Amino acid sequence: MEFIEHILGFFQQGGAFMYPIALVLVIGLAITVERLLLLRRAERENSALWKQIQPLIEQKDFNSAEQLAKGSDSAVGRVLGAALEHARTHGDSRAELELAVEESLMEVTPIIEKRTHYLATLSNMSTLLGLLGTVIGLITAFAALAKADALEKADLLSAGISEAMNCTAFGLMVAIPFLLIHAFLQTRTNDLVDSLEMACMKLVNARSAANRGNR
Template identity: 25%
Template sequence: MEMNVSNNEEQVVAKKKGGLNPAVIIPILFVVGVAIFLFVLGSPSNFHEDARTAGHLSVATASLDAKELHPESFMGIIYMGGPIVPILITFMITVIVFSFERFFVLKKASGSGDLDSFVVNVRNLLNQNKVDEALEECDRQEGSVGNVVKEGLTTYKALANDTSLNKEQKMVALNKAIEEATTLEMPMLEKNMMILSTLGTVSTLIALLGTVIGMIKAFFALGSGGGTPDAAALSIGISEALINTALGIGTSAIAIILYNFFTSKIDGLTYKIDEIAMSIQQSFAEFH
């Protein structure tokens, strides 16, 4: 029994180690986000000819007055959003990268072939007490659902030949085996989902910070100049505020939509596991 528990713990650790490691990936994505801000959005080609004379903007902008920059493209406009923009770009890239990761992980977890057909086939076979044929279906299906069902069916066969336990004890053991198999699979399905959930909220807050900074600059320009507002500085402050707001809301919306999408997929897989688990228990109660 102790050996069994130890093996289960090792399998849980192995499951949790799967997928992308946020501690490694997120710093890399931040560097990519800063590079995009400096060398793509800050490229001289995105600004008016007068600003290009200062050299490559992505390197020399720090020495330029913001009023000397006149964006000629949408990327140049985004660049004018200020220092919060690379953070929001990092958030957007992070959402995209981990969404692709979750998509492929959940696709693999669904296994090969049609999952609904697999559930129907296994249930039909269990109704006829054809456990070996159901195990063959699991081998063909693979994936998280197939793994859980296979573990349940393997325990089913072992308990069917066990004469040391009564029927009630066998049902408890079977239910426990299915629950443990499900527990082993769930960490891999839910890993990194918290990142999407967090960015759905944090993106808006960081964008709000950029908005506040931009409005502070705008009001400062409005109050300076000896009674005559600096129109250029005022417009730059307002545009910075709106750019950050737009980027933050866009990132947050995408993160929330994808989080809910993947959550529904995980719930669907869990429901199918529970559906087959119930069929396994009913079959065992009927035939044994």
Template identity: 25%
Template sequence: MQFTIAEIWEHTGLFARMIIFALGAMSIASLVVMAERMLVYRKSRSESRDFAARMGAILAKDDLDAAANTRPDKNVGHLGRVINSGLTAYRVSSSSKDVAVESVARALERQAQREVQSLKRGLGVLATVGSTAPFVGLLGTTMGIVNAFNLMAAAGSGGLGTISSGIAEALITTAFGLLVAIPAVMAYNFLQGWVDARSVDISESSNEFLDMVARHFGGSHS
């Protein structure tokens, strides 16, 4: 037997093939999540930058009323949806400074939490694949080694040559499990870092907007 992928596959048992198919499904799921999240993040970042450029020009003049009366676009990204929620709360707030600022703060916080959770959608799949794929592969390896020793016992002879094909079949599932897990872990860490960075951006922008609202009410009552 030559230890090529084709030869090993031909000598692979049913259980090992089931393990490989399961790992293949996990790999496809993680690749789909990676591609979908990258597209979503790219789109959201672009829309948020466009929103920040448009709304920043208005807010730079401290004209909250004009900003609140601006008709929001549908595609404003994660940042736009958070700030728009604050503008909506400001528009319907009372004339009391404390009540208005508290209402805006709660609206910003609620929407920020929604956006962060939305950005994290699907990352659990990557975390699950990254943490379980090596163990799924190891399960296939364990059962493969058990089968190899059973064959050796049935044949009544020992030696490495007797069980080498069984060992090779067993170890291939561990290798495949690692090949599935490593990209998933790397993608999860990268995407989670991106979400964490956007969470900081949202928090900073929300605090700046809230400070602006507080100054506005303070100035209007001075």
């Protein structure tokens, strides 16, 4: 209970700008949870489907691989399914297949990267809101000093500085974790995109090798 009371007291002493910083915190946490769940699900689904499709590609059974890919809603399934369908209907030259793969990746990648960049923006907003609250708190404190009695000036100045510093501290406490979370999620996102590109490259190479073998 004492810890909760200390947190509440810290929040109340920070002034009005503590509330927009708290709103930034809530929004950032919601984005973090949503992105973590999406990336974990995407990684799990991609890994499971790739384990099934990879042997078919290595065996040059592209029809079965296409059916399996198009029956999945995973990112790798959408990319490979679209690429294999394009190769089957519009020609399976390496250039055609690479264009189909790039087009599919351009459709899937924004979904994977969606909203992650907001965390960096929210981190900057939290820092700036904390600084703005500090500046306004100091302005208010010094303005009150001009009208206060000599005996009250020390107390007013101490209260004003305390309020200003609380706002800065809260802003930084929100901003620093979001910077770390953004870096972590960005790394996970890049790894997922790299795995999609790797799967696409293996498909292109296998299809090209099959075409050369049929000539």
